Amino acid sequence: MHVRPVPPASSPAPADVISGSAWVTSLAVPEGPSRTRVDRVQFAPGARTRWHRHPLGQVLVVTDGTGYVQRRGAPAQLIRPGDTVRVAAGEWHWHGATDTSPMTHLAIEEIPDDGTPTEIGDPVAGAEPAPVPTAPVTRTLVLEQYLPAPRLVELVEIRRITIAPGHGPGLHVHNGPVFGSIEAGSAVYRIEGEPAAVLRPGDVFYEPEATRIARFDAQEDGVTFIAHFPVGPGETPRLDPLES
Structure with a gap:
């Protein structure tokens, strides 16, 4: 067993993969017989991936914010903290933040033994109708902080x-x-x-x-x-x- 602290710094996501501003923190890379890769991806409001597909699929776990995910031929779906998305092998899809809020998710995928890369397609067309949230109001707890001692606030x-x-x-x-x-x-x-x-x-x-x-x-x-x-x-x- 090896415990590695989460790196404090992250890297900008490649512009040929994501439209808008996003940052990637590598949490786990394939080692030995394991072929699993885990990244934390932080999307700024309006940022989204291009259409793409993974040879062995992918699992997304939303940890913060609000975003969308869509597979080709189906409507976009709103995703919130705690939601898990399982993407099938070879399934064209995209995911990213809403236009008004950031979104962070973990991206978990198995890397093929032969090194077959993720296939990147076209950007998500701006003319596509914006997905409509399934609820008129959403509330996300972003910080809950106890003070070390009670404090009178005027x-x-x-x-x-x-x-x-x-x-x-x-x-x-x-x-x-x-x-x-x-x-x-x-x-x-x-x-x-x-x-x-x-x-x-x-x-x-x-x-x-x-x-x-x-x-x-x-x-x-x-x-x-x-x-x-x-x-x-x-x-x-x-x-x-x-x-x-």
Whole structure:
């Protein structure tokens, strides 16, 4: 048995495979007699694969967000966290996020012994009618965070914050908890003493009160996010820079 921590970084999906912005994190690759590959794929809103088919099929497990999957000759279906999609061997299909929400799934497939690759077809035509959700309202829990101690909250301030490419606030603390969600771009986020993570559209984060935040650095595309600052009576949300 070998336990490998999830890599903090992911790679952009190839443009000849996916239309729009998506990122792939390799979780498992074929080793020894095993021919199983597992990837985590994060789709930005509107991103989707081309039509394609796998020689031995594929299993998708939705872990976050809302998306669509469609096999050739059938209507598109809405998929949500917890849904599992089994794609038959040689079945033409596509999958991706809705136009308004990101979607993340695990992609699990067996690689043929002879190395036969996935066959990539045409992009999904933009003129195709958009699938209609099966429910008029959907609700997805994206963050449930207990505070270390009860806190009296009188005011919640919500800010939209943009950081230019290559910039960040440096080592800092906040005088209260911060809850946020990424709208556009990406940033490297790290609490001091913990591994770094790359935050992308649809990702959420929590900065505990008085905790040293080592990095919130915009990458080459900059970053825009919504931040929620709950504060008590007489308090004002504050970021205190620290010397590294």
